[in-house]
Amino acid sequence: MITAEKSLHWAVDKWLAPTPAMPARVARCCRTGTHRRRYVCIEAxxxxxxxxxxxxxxxxxxxxxxxxxxxxxxxxxxxxAA
Structure with missing residues (x-):
């Protein structure tokens, strides 16, 4: 289970600190080509x-x-064993 400290919401709040006046939005949501790992691009x-x-x-x-x-x-x- 994901802890609240490492969720995507927590990371966006930490790095972008969105506010109602300056909100953040998901610009792109994809998977990498080789291992199919997820990544998200957030814009503010x-x-x-x-x-x-x-x-x-x-x-x-x-x-x-x-x-x-x-x-x-x-x-x-x-x-x-020999």
């Missing part, structure tokens, strides 16, 4: 112009501004 109009931030969903259900680490090939050697 600011006095300096439009601000867009991408949020990426991680395997543990949290949302962050950085993409999840790529899975890498791994080897594991087990000792065999």
């Amino acid at each position: 109009l600011r006095p300096g112009g439009l601000l867009s931030i991408f949020f990426f969903r991680h395997d543990d259900g949290t949302w962050n501004v950085f993409p999840p680490a790529a899975e890498r090939p791994a080897m594991n050697g087990y000792r065999r």
